[in-house]
Amino acid sequence: MAHENFSIGDLAKATKTKVVTIRYYERIGLLPEPERTAGNYRSYSAAHLGRLSFIRRARDLGFSIEQVRDLLSLSDQRDRSCEAVDAIACAHLTEVDRKIADLQALRRELGSIIDQCGCGTIAECRIIEALSP
Amino acid sequence: MAHENFSIGDLAKATKTKVVTIRYYERIGLLPEPERTAGNYRSYSAAHLGRLSFIRRARDLGFSIEQVRDLLSLSDQRDRSCEAVDAIACAHLTEVDRKIADLQALRRELGSIIDQCGCGTIAECRIIEALSP
DNA sequence: CTTGACCCTATAGTTGCTACAGGGTGCATA
DNA sequence: TATGCACCCTGTAGCAACTATAGGGTCAAG
Structure with a gap:
């Protein structure tokens, strides 16, 4: 075949x-x-x-x-030469690292806000408060 | 004013x-x-x-x-009640955690492949090899 | 008046798929 | 042969969250 x-x-x-x-x-x-x-x-x-x-x-x-x-x-x-392959892969790896770092920073901030939230009413909600001006 | x-x-x-x-x-x-x-x-x-x-x-x-x-x-x-706010925030936090985990798994695999790459020709490129069947 | 920064609406594009509409093919079974 | 079901086909629009482009109007300073 x-x-x-x-x-x-x-x-x-x-x-x-x-x-x-x-x-x-x-x-x-x-x-x-x-x-x-x-x-x-x-x-x-x-x-x-x-x-x-x-x-x-x-x-x-x-x-x-x-x-x-x-x-x-x-x-x-x-x-x-596989130099160009290496360049593409390394650029991508750098991008992935940046995304991880961004998400981790976001996670820290969000986690911190959520930890402060003791469920009462919206008027006293720490999450809403953190988002509000 | x-x-x-x-x-x-x-x-x-x-x-x-x-x-x-x-x-x-x-x-x-x-x-x-x-x-x-x-x-x-x-x-x-x-x-x-x-x-x-x-x-x-x-x-x-x-x-x-x-x-x-x-x-x-x-x-x-x-x-x-701010329960619903909490639910949205926690669901989002869970999603962020999942994204971080996915990216970290990806990063580990990609990083490992790149580490094996000693720049020669494409024919012996470990990155290309890792992607090929 | 002229000019340049700013404003406006409408529409299409970006990335990587994915859904939907409407219709044809292949094969097993009755 | 007819039927039914899984699979195939093309074309087009949609998704998320913006962003670019085209073409034209407004405002204020010089």
């Missing part, structure tokens, strides 16, 4: 991706258009499955669609 | 909010429509300024627009 054909549903199940999301990736050019059956159903190859797996893994790691696009492009250039 | 009037630009500066965002809040009903000048400029009262401050503080703490809408409604009911 030199050529396996997968339906879009097969790909969706194999990669835990929604069918509509796969169509979306095709529309934005992230996944190449596959061949079609006589019934106009999409017919994917194993290479498509591999590429979609890459996309999902990168998305799960929080890389933006554009970053994924760049990573895919770079991954095709086997002899090229 | 019993009645102070602020332009939309005044409000924007006072609350570090963009003018277009203030118009947006009005459109979605979060901020009541103000009076207008003869030239059709919005003319805000101090009460508007107070309400916008509340909105911005709540947004900065990560509350969704809908949560802010609910909090605003609750804040007007002075004699009511």
Whole structure:
């Protein structure tokens, strides 16, 4: 069996991706258009499955669609230095760290406000008070 | 001076909010429509300024627009129990904690992959390898 | 009057999906 | 053959929370 054909549903199940999301990736050019059956159903190859797996893994790691696009492009250039890959990954890691820090600051403030709240009426609610001018 | 009037630009500066965002809040009903000048400029009262401050503080703490809408409604009911406020705040805090945990898991995985990357060619790139099937 | 900062409305775009509408295909079963 | 159900298709609009763009009016100082 030199050529396996997968339906879009097969790909969706194999990669835990929604069918509509796969169509979306095709529309934005992230996944190449596959061949079609006589019934106009999409017919994917194993290479498509591999590429979609890459996309999902990168998305799960929080890389933006554009970053994924760049990573895919770079991954095709086997002899090229992986410096650019490193740059994308490190920029993303820095962004993740910033988000964590922001959320932690937010959490501290919010937690502090909530801790002060002894449930009475709105008029004496510390949460409302903290938000009010 | 019993009645102070602020332009939309005044409000924007006072609350570090963009003018277009203030118009947006009005459109979605979060901020009541103000009076207008003869030239059709919005003319805000101090009460508007107070309400916008509340909105911005709540947004900065990560509350969704809908949560802010609910909090605003609750804040007007002075004699009511602040239980509902507490519920909104705690639900939000739980969500923030979940986001932090997710990001930290992601960060650990991403960081580990990046640490293994000794820059050579794409063909031997550990980052690309980690993403590939 | 001119100019520049500010204001106005309406509409479309951003990111990454996701929902909905309406219709076709494939296959198993009666 | 007919039916039913799961799956497929395209096109378009929606979601959250803004934000950009287009085109035009207002205000106040020089």
